[in-house]
Structures are given as structure tokens and as C-alpha cells.
Amino acid sequence: WQDAGAPFSPSTPFLAGLAFCPGSGRFVAAGAGKLIGYSVTPPSWTFPANLPGGSPLESYRSATSLGTIGSAVCGIRGNVRVNLDGSGTWSVSRQWTSGDPNLFGIASDGGQTLVAVGASGYVLVSTDSGANWASNTVTTANLNAVAYIGSTNGFIVVGDGGVIGTISPDGTTWTSESSPTVNNLHGVAFATSGSLRGVAVLVGDGGTVV
Numbered sequence: 623w624q625d626a627g628a629p630f631s632p633s634t635p636f637l638a639g640l641a642f643c644p645g646s647g648r649f650v651a652a653g654a655g656k657l658i659g660y661s662v663t664p665p666s667w668t669f670p671a672n673l674p675g676g677s678p679l680e681s682y683r684s685a686t687s688l689g690t691i692g693s694a695v696c697g698i699r700g701n702v703r704v705n706l707d708g709s710g711t712w713s714v715s716r717q718w719t720s721g722d723p724n725l726f727g728i729a730s731d732g733g734q735t736l737v738a739v740g741a742s743g744y745v746l747v748s749t750d751s752g753a754n755w756a757s758n759t760v761t762t763a764n765l766n767a768v769a770y771i772g773s774t775n776g777f778i779v780v781g782d783g784g785v786i787g788t789i790s791p792d793g794t795t796w797t798s799e800s801s802p803t804v805n806n807l808h809g810v811a812f813a814t815s816g817s818l819r820g821v822a823v824l825v826g827d828g829g830t831v832v
Contacts, residue, residue: 624665625665626661626664626665626667635653635654635655635657635681636653636654637651637652637653637654637657638652638653638654638682638683638684639651639652639653639682639683639684639685639695639696639728640652640685641685641686641687641693642687643687643688643691643692643693643708644687645687645689645690645691645692645708646662646691646692646693646708647662648660648661648662648708649661649662649664650685650693650695650705651667651685652682652683652684652685652695652697653681653682653683654681654682655681656670656673656676656677656678656679656680656681656682657669657670657682658670658671658673658682658695658703658712659671660693660710668710671705671710671711671712672709672710672711672712673703673712674711674713674714675713675714676701676703676714676717676718677701677717677718679698679699679718680697680698680701680703680718681697681698681701682695682696682697682701682703683696683697683698683724683725683726683727684696684697684725684726684727684728684738684767685728686728686729686730686736687730687732688704688705688706688730688736688751688752689706689730689732689733689734689751691706691707691708692704692705692706692707692708692751693705694715694728694730694736694752695712695728696725696726696727696728696738696740696746697718697724697725698718698724698725699718699719699720699721699722699723699724700716700717700718700719700722700723700724700725700740700744700746701714701716701717701718701719701725702714702715702716702725702728702736702738702746702752702755703715704751704752706751715748715752715753715755716746716752716755723740723741723742723744724740724741725738725739725740725741725744725746726739726740726741726764726765726766726767727739727740727765727766727767727768727779728768729768729769729770729777730770731770731773731776731777731791732770734748734749734750734751735747735748735749735791735792735793736748736751736752737768737770737777737779737789737793738768739765739766739767739768739779739781740764740765741764741765742759742762742763742764743759743760743761743762743763743764743765743781744757744758744759744765745757745758745759745760745765745779745789745793745796747789747793747794748793749792749793756793758796760787760789760796761781761785761787761796761798763781763782763783763785764781764782764806765779765780765781765782765785766780766781766782766806766807766808766809767779767780767781767807767808767809767810768780768789768810769810769811769812769822770812771788771812771822772814773791774791775788775791776788776789776790776791776792776793777789777791777793778810778812778822779810780807780808780809780810780824780826781806781807782806782807783804783806784801784802784803784804784805784806784807784826785798785801785807786798786799786800786801786807786824786832787799801832802832803826803830803832805826805827805828805830806826806827807824807825807826807827807830807832808825808826808827809824809825809826810822810823810824810825811823
């Protein structure tokens, strides 16, 4: 490991979301202060990206790859931005709206479907790369992270109180899963290749690993 944060200073807003986008061969980082940046050769980063329109109060919490070369980020007050062409310009996909729940996690299916999850069981789904969104509330718990697990089972979601659930590939159906913990879960990853292919790992408070 080496420090790859050379462009930053102690006054730089925190970064909360990070994703690698295979099609464009770049990392995308996003965080507070309406900050999105990208890098093809860390530790060299381009910050900030071009963020036309939207609200000065935008603050991002998660990032994901999207489609062939695109990316998406989500954040507080239901805000989503997308980049579809691998450039440095990020368009507003869903506006920052006072009163909307905060979003904590976002994932794509590798195509056009995006699922974002957040406070008080809030779920957003787009099947057209963020052009349109449908919302739903599937539980009362905060949902903290989401990962794509394949065309059969769709997306796995984790949250507070040990909540584990899946969202169907088309984003329309929520299924609660039994959980071995009541600790808050904050992260999920799913192996798509290698000896662990098909295995999901969830992590959370108190060193919880599921």
C-alpha cells in the first residue's frame, strides 16, 4: 500500500464512495462538498470533475460503475449523478431534494439498471441508466450498502439491525433474508470469479463478518 491522496489537504472534504470502472479503466471517488474525482493512474487524480447544475449542498456517499464505460454516485437527500461516456462531466440524474431520505449505497447490474438504498428502508431503482427512477420503502431500518449478485437473484442489500435482503433483477421485488446478527451491517461484496465465485461477504459493527 502507498499513499494515493497526493492532491488532497487536511481541509479536503471527506471521501465516502469509491468504484473501479473496467470499461474506462479508471477509479471514481466521491464525497462531501459536491466532490467527484477520477484517476486512471493513481496517485494522480482529477478533482473536481465537471458537475453542472444541481445543488451546492450535494454530498455523495457511494459510487458504482455503470454500463460499458459509465459511472454513478448517490448521496444525501436522494441525489444521484451519472456519467455515461467516461468523460469528466457528471449530469444530475436525480435532484437533491429537501425532505428526501439520504442514500448510502448504489450498485448497477453492469447494464442499465441501478439500485440505490438509504435511510429508513428507502430504495430507488432505475432501469434506463438513471433517466427515470422509481422509489419504494421496503423496511424501517437504514439500508447501508448494495451489491449486484447476478441475473437470477439481482441485488443483495444490508442495513442496520442486521437487515439482509435481496432485490429482484428488475428492481421490483424485495425479499427479506434471515440474518445471523442484529449488528448494523455497512458493507457487502460478492465474488463473481475465482474459487469464491458465488460467495457474498457482509461486514458491520463490532467486527461482524457474515
